[in-house]
Amino acid sequence: MKRRLSIGLAVVLLLGVVAVVVWGRPGDSPGTADLTTVRGVIGSEKEAFFRDQRVVDAFAKHGLVVQVDSAGSRQIATSVDLAKYEFVFPSSSPAAQRVQRDRKVTTVYTPFQSPMAIATFEPIAALLEKEGVVRKGAGDYRVLDIGPYLEKIVKPGRRWDQLDGNTAYPARKNVLVTTTDPRESNSAAMYLAIASFVANGNAVVSDEAQAQKVLPEVAKLFLGQGYTQNSTEGPFEDYLSAGMGKTPMALIYESQYVDRLVRADGSIRDDMRLLYTAPTIYSKHTLVPLSGNGDKVGQLLTTDPELGRLAATFGFRTTDPRLFADVVGQAKAPVPADLVDAIEPPSFETLERMLDEIAKQY
Structure with missing residues (x-):
């Protein structure tokens, strides 16, 4: 009897090993063999x-x-x-x-596609609205107006604690949008395309002379930030988790913000706001x-x-x-159906030249 049981057990174990071999072969899983x-x-x-x-x-x-x-x-x-x-x-x-x-x-x-946008907070948006660099867009949304922003904030190198009547965020650092590293990331390159368009008299930078003319002004947008991350997920996660203290304004893709609103996971809080740049670029x-x-x-x-x-x-x-x-x-995501103030980026070669010039200054 013991011998019969041993033989039977061995047969069962052998069948189990065969089954594992058959089902475990790559490409033979049910439903995937023909893919x-x-x-x-x-x-x-x-x-x-x-x-x-x-x-x-x-x-x-x-x-x-x-x-x-x-x-x-x-x-x-x-x-x-x-x-x-x-x-x-x-x-x-x-x-x-x-x-x-x-x-x-x-x-x-x-x-x-996804337009570039800025994740920020209501106190920051209200503060910049008083400075004349945030305004209402063509629809039911607000924009960071890049022209006045460059002229009133970036060019004179103003800090947050130098803004008139600023009690909401009196930080001793420059009023800059947190971006990714322009040497590696597309979102920062798109921000460069937007800023260079405005600095070039509202025209796409198309040659070396135009690029050299706008670079001293637009390079400040990146060089003044210090360390930057190489993926847009980085500053956006800082914005969500660390809040206004670390990241008052983060350049993101609109899709990132909408994705969180759709998830309804509580990561977008009541005081958080989405601004669009004017002009903007669709990535x-x-x-x-x-x-x-x-x-x-x-x-x-x-x-x-x-x-x-x-x-x-x-x-x-x-x-x-x-x-x-x-x-x-x-x-119930507060995003516009369409953005009319959108521009095209420079050619790949022109954008690369500007990015390479900025990279030399790091």
């Missing part, structure tokens, strides 16, 4: 979107497993080895245009396909209603404006 893996490199602010299980499932319905690595938009355009990727998805159109030209790609996709998330499967990812992100709706829940403005409008309406 095609597509690899891409993306801007870091889209990483949460691609890793969300709902997005994973939506791609799987179309036979794809999309795997992504993240990098800065400047890095994607200049230093990332693209040989192992089937699509690139930077956060800026200039970086995408550089890749498109270098790789001789004729088709690109812009499935969603156009542009996908450049490097293969047929990469092209399929671009098509799906642009045309699939489910993926569009999910992108809107992450705060992105999609090709169908109704999706974003529905999401912000349900979340």
Whole structure:
């Protein structure tokens, strides 16, 4: 009897080992064997979107497993080895245009975009409104007017404790928006594009002479900050957790703020406000396909209603404006349906020259 039990137990254990081997082989998991893996490199602010299980499932319905690595938009355009990727998805159109030209790609996709904005607090917004640098926008929102801001605040190098009647935030530091490192991050590069446009007489900087003329003024926006982080998540998280004391104004993507409002997790408090810059720039998330499967990812992100709706829940403005409008309406998010005071950035080469000149001064 003992011998029979031992033999039976051995058979059961053997079957268990076989089952583990069969089910544990890569690619043989139920429901994934027939999926095609597509690899891409993306801007870091889209990483949460691609890793969300709902997005994973939506791609799987179309036979794809999309795997992504993240990098800065400047890095994607200049230093990332693209040989192992089937699509690139930077956060800026200039970086995408550089890749498109270098790789001789004729088709690109812009499935969603997000304007640059400033996360701040009501006492700060009210203080700057008295200074004449914050005003009401074309709709039911407020803007940081970059022209008066450069002229009244940045050029004379004013500190917070030098603002008239300032009892809300009398800090002994310059009145500067906290950005990321312009040498590495797209959001800071977009801020440079905005400021250089205004400093250039409300015209896009298009040649070396114009760049050299505006650089002494706009470089102050970055050099006076001290240490800066390389991802927009950094200053935004400081804004959310450390509050006004550390980060009175943080340059972010609108999508980051809307994403938190949609989550309704309490991270956006009653005294927090979102300002837009005047003018602003839409950070156009542009996908450049490097293969047929990469092209399929671009098509799906642009045309699939489910993926569009999910992108809107992450705060992105999609090709169908109704999706974003529905999401912000349900979340009661105080964001405008459209921003009319928007400009285009300089060419990739012009922007790079300005960024390189600023980098030399660090």
